[in-house]
Amino acid sequence: MADQAPDAPALGVVRTAVRGAADQEPDADAADEVVGASATGREAGAASTVPDRATLRLALVVGGLVLAVLLGFGLGRINGGGASVAAGGPDSVLAEHTHAPGTGAHAHGTDQDAAAEAGGLAISSDGYTLRPLVAEFVAGRASELRFQIHDGQRRAVTRFAVVHDKPMHVIVVRRDLSGYQHLHPTMAVDGTWSVPLTLPTSGIWRAYADFTAVADDGRQTATTLGVDLVAPGDYVPRELPSPATTSTVDSFAVEYRGVARPGLTVPVDFRVTGADGADPALERHLGAYGHLVALREGDLGYLHVHPEAEPVDGAIRFWLTVPTPGRYRLYLDFSTGGVARTAEFTVSVL
Numbered sequence: 001m002a003d004q005a006p007d008a009p010a011l012g013v014v015r016t017a018v019r020g021a022a023d024q025e026p027d028a029d030a031a032d033e034v035v036g037a038s039a040t041g042r043e044a045g046a047a048s049t050v051p052d053r054a055t056l057r058l059a060l061v062v063g064g065l066v067l068a069v070l071l072g073f074g075l076g077r078i079n080g081g082g083a084s085v086a087a088g089g090p091d092s093v094l095a096e097h098t099h100a101p102g103t104g105a106h107a108h109g110t111d112q113d114a115a116a117e118a119g120g121l122a123i124s125s126d127g128y129t130l131r132p133l134v135a136e137f138v139a140g141r142a143s144e145l146r147f148q149i150h151d152g153q154r155r156a157v158t159r160f161a162v163v164h165d166k167p168m169h170v171i172v173v174r175r176d177l178s179g180y181q182h183l184h185p186t187m188a189v190d191g192t193w194s195v196p197l198t199l200p201t202s203g204i205w206r207a208y209a210d211f212t213a214v215a216d217d218g219r220q221t222a223t224t225l226g227v228d229l230v231a232p233g234d235y236v237p238r239e240l241p242s243p244a245t246t247s248t249v250d251s252f253a254v255e256y257r258g259v260a261r262p263g264l265t266v267p268v269d270f271r272v273t274g275a276d277g278a279d280p281a282l283e284r285h286l287g288a289y290g291h292l293v294a295l296r297e298g299d300l301g302y303l304h305v306h307p308e309a310e311p312v313d314g315a316i317r318f319w320l321t322v323p324t325p326g327r328y329r330l331y332l333d334f335s336t337g338g339v340a341r342t343a344e345f346t347v348s349v350l
């Protein structure tokens with residue numbers, strides 16, 4: 001029995017270290033490092049109540065495992081198996097790993113499957129709630145999307161961290177995954193976000209708000225909330241296009257390389273070719289050379305994607321985590337000559 005007290009927190013600490021390392025991309029998930037760090041502190045504190053020899057042994061075990069994990073992470077990145085380096089351990093241990101109020105397990109979960117969970121499926125998550133002020137539109141008519149983000153005290157949030165160059169990213173897509181739009185609303189002083197929006201065709205549409213809220217105490221929470229919008233009228237759903245690794249938009253051909261695997265974080269490289277066959281000069285767009293959104297067919301789950309800040313051999317690289325087998329639609333926004341375009345791909349994950 002005496003041995004189990006130090007061992008249990010040791011596993012918790014190691015898992016925390018894995019998540020900390022996995023979240024080192026320079027974006028919203030930085031918030032998770034804070035959460036992980038404070039939880040580690042609490043667990044170490046609990047461990048200090050056991051006898052000295054056990055504490056010392058725990059320190060050695062933790063130190064060794066953290067080192068092993070950090071080394072493993074480097075290899076895991078190369079192999080595209082970052083999520084698989086997590087040291088094993090009962091999830092009951094992680095159940096004790098507490099989160100600060102208002103932060104959920106969305107980005108790091110209780111195991112590697114949860115870490116890849118899709119977002120945007122709920123109107124309320126991680127302590128924040130999306131409150132649309134307009135939900136019905138007339139197909140083809142210019143209108144405005146307006147909403148607020150409320151905190152746990154039902155107050156409109158007015159502090160947001162800038163992530164990928166913007167404090168708020170809104171994605172709108174029809175439920176058959178057609179008609180993708182990527183918008184950046186502006187916020188009024190009362191926390192009301194608004195952006196011009198035209199739903200070109202009738203049907204049910206999905207709107208996602210992707211943001212990092214900043215609480216009164218400065219704590220940051222990255223989440224994606226989703227809500228349906230409706231444009232009444234006849235709706236003829238479009239078949240999802242067949243999976244393909246190439247796509248054309250205007251005079252540009254875009255090809256991607258990479259194989260998405262359920263539960264793993266893998267690199268996916270996009271290469272843009274102009275009409276003359278040459279690589280066009282890609283411009284920075286939203287803090288990187290491209291912006292990628294991935295949505296799951298069936299429930300329109302919104303996936304975590306991390307861009308690489310600089311091109312890799314002329315390609316735009318993203319780290320993509322898909323939670324399950326199935327079909328996904330990828331939307332790559334890239335910019336050349338001052339014009340942003342979107343290339344779309346269907347990916348079938350086995």
Ligand SMILES: [Cu+2]
Pocket residue numbers: 166168169170182183184286
């Ligand atoms: Cu955006």
